Amino acid sequence: MSVDWITVAAQIVNFLVLVWLLKRFLYRPILDGIDAREQEITQRMQEAVHAREEAETREQEYQDQIESLNLKQADMTETIRKEAEKQRDVLLAEARERLERERASWSIHLDEEKRKYTSRLHRVGASAILALTGKALTDLADETLEERMVQSLARRIEPMASDLRRAAGQAAEAVVTSHAPLSQAGQDAMESKLQEVFPDLSVRFEANDEQSHGLILRIGGAQLAWTVETYLDGLDKMIDAQLSSREGSGAQSDEQ
Amino acid sequence: MTLSPDQNILFEIWGIAINATVFFTWVVMALLTLAAAFITRNLRPDVPPGRWRTTLEVIVLGIQSQIEEVSGRREDHLLYFAGTLFLFVAVSNLLLVVPGFEPPTASLSTTTALALSVLIAVPLFGITSRGLGGYLKTYLEPTFVMLPFNIISEASRGISLAIRLYGNIMSGAVIAAILLSIVPFFFPVVMDVLGLLTGLIQAYIFAILATVYISSATASSQPKKDTQ
Known part of the structure; x- marks a missing residue:
């Protein structure tokens, strides 16, 4: 067992070279990597803290916005309700x-x-x-009905003679109109009756199909009508009274 | 059978004989350097570490924590020195199981070189830390009477380190060789396993002792400053 001093020197050099190599390829990269990672983690944690603070700030803002919106919504709801x-x-x-x-x-x-x-x-x-x-x-x-109506009209002329004479004034002609032409007997009866009351008047007969059945006597401004229409006036009043009573009872039943 | 790989000349380069000690030292150096360079080739802080990088980090941080426990502070230069001592000795001893590999640490020349390195490193670290005057002053402590004893103490540290490492590694290899010739199969395996254990323990002890020596030379100038 002996020490080879050349080998010792070579091994010292080898060891120093190995120290440098491991420093270059092992220790520094590993330590720098660890430091960088720690720095990265610290930075990320700080970023996370900032992000959290920002998120909390945003959350508070959103909460405020939500409350504001709720208030606005309530106001809008009230306004809409009133509207x-x-x-x-x-x-x-x-x-x-x-x-x-x-x-x-x-x-x-x-x-x-x-x-x-x-x-x-x-x-x-x-x-x-x-x-x-x-x-x-x-x-x-x-x-016939016309003859009876002529007679009826003739009976009414005499009671109203003074009124007719006053209304007729200076008229020289009396006009008798009917729905259909009167028969000769009817004309004669009417003419003789008028001659009795108004001897100075001439009598003329006319037919008017637009007129209702019956006779109308016109002397100047005076007029005496004896027609079915005047007869039916009474019937109209009766029907009106009947309809009015029906409407009254119908309205009462609707209200009930 | 040769007791030291120094006598085993493998080849020559430009007339310089390269023995097994130097050659296998280069092998260990290449192995350590290439492995470290390969694993740490693409280090980025935003990429999670892989299993090999984590392994290296565990090893480096383990060495660093041991040094911090001994010296009481984080000192990168001490890490480079003591860590390289540990890794070199440990890998050399672990490669004992590889057939044909002759551990450089089984050479007294290698262990002497490592011990000398520690012996030189102690005053260098001390001078770097305390300054030349401050370091030389430690040899006169507690009184100038202790100067020769302190010098003997420093020299004996290196010698004891060299002999300790050489004796353990070489004896393990020699015992394995003897047992291999006597009982070919079972006992050599057991001795090799034991050799792995003692090799690691020796690497640890060697590196720890070097750290203790160096940190004792630098300790008083920075009393517990970085330990907090």
């Missing part, structure tokens, strides 16, 4: 007004219908009365 109530009142008023208008329109329509019904009833009633009366007179008394 809706106002709108509802307006719509209700409009609806009531429209209902009133429709009711008025319906009333007008009802009146029109009533008038049409009355008119139709006039015509039908007049026709029926004329037919029945004419047939009854013809069958039972061998007379």
Whole structure:
């Protein structure tokens, strides 16, 4: 066993070289890497702390915003509710007004219908009365309705003679109009009656198919009518009274 | 059978004989350097460390913590020196199990070189730390009468280190060789396993003693300053 001093020197050099190599390739990279990693971790933790603080700040901001929005929402809800109530009142008023208008329109329509019904009833009633009366007179008394109406009118002339004379003034002609041309017997009866009351008047007979059945006597400004229409005026009043009573009872039942 | 690999000349370079001690020292150096360079070639702080890098970090931090425990402070230069001592001795001793490998630490020349390195490093670290006057003053402590004893003490440290390492490694290798010739199979394996253990223990003891010597030379100038 001996010491080779050349080898010793070589080994010292080798060892120093190894120290440098390991410092270069092992210790410094590892230690620097650890330091850098620690620094990185510290930096990331600081960033995380900052991020957390920022997140908390943002959270607080969002909470404030949410509270503000909730308040605004409550205000908006209240405003909308009031607006809706106002709108509802307006719509209700409009609806009531429209209902009133429709009711008025319906009333007008009802009146029109009533008038049409009355008119139709006039015509039908007049026709029926004329037919029945004419047939009854013809069958039972061998007379016509026009003749009977001439007689009836002639009876009415005399009580009203003073009024007619005053209304007639200076008229020189009396005009008798009928729906259909009067028979000769009817004309003669009428003319003789008028000659009795107004001897100075001439009598003229006319036919007017737009006039209702019956006779109308005109002397100047005076007029005496004896027609089915005037007869039916009473019937109209009766029908009006009947319809009014029906409407009253219908309204009561609607209210109930 | 040769007791020292110094006598085993492997080849010559430009007329210089390269013995097994130097050659296998180069092998260990190349192995350590290449492994370290390969593992640490792409270090980035944002990339998580792999298993090999973690292994190296454990080794380096383990050495560093041992040095801190002994010296009471973190000192990178001491880490380079003592850590390299430990790694070189440990790897050399562990490669004992490789067939044909002759551990350089089994050479008295190598252990002497390492001991001399420690012997030289102690005053260098001391002078670096305390200054030349401060270091020489330690030889006169506690009184100038102690000067020869302090010098003998310093010399005996290196000698004891060299003999300790050489004796353990060489004896392990020699005993394994003898047992291999007597009982070919079982006992050499057991002795090799034992040799691995004692090799690591010797590496640890060698590095720790070097650290103790160096830190004792530098301790008083920085009393516990960095330990907190």
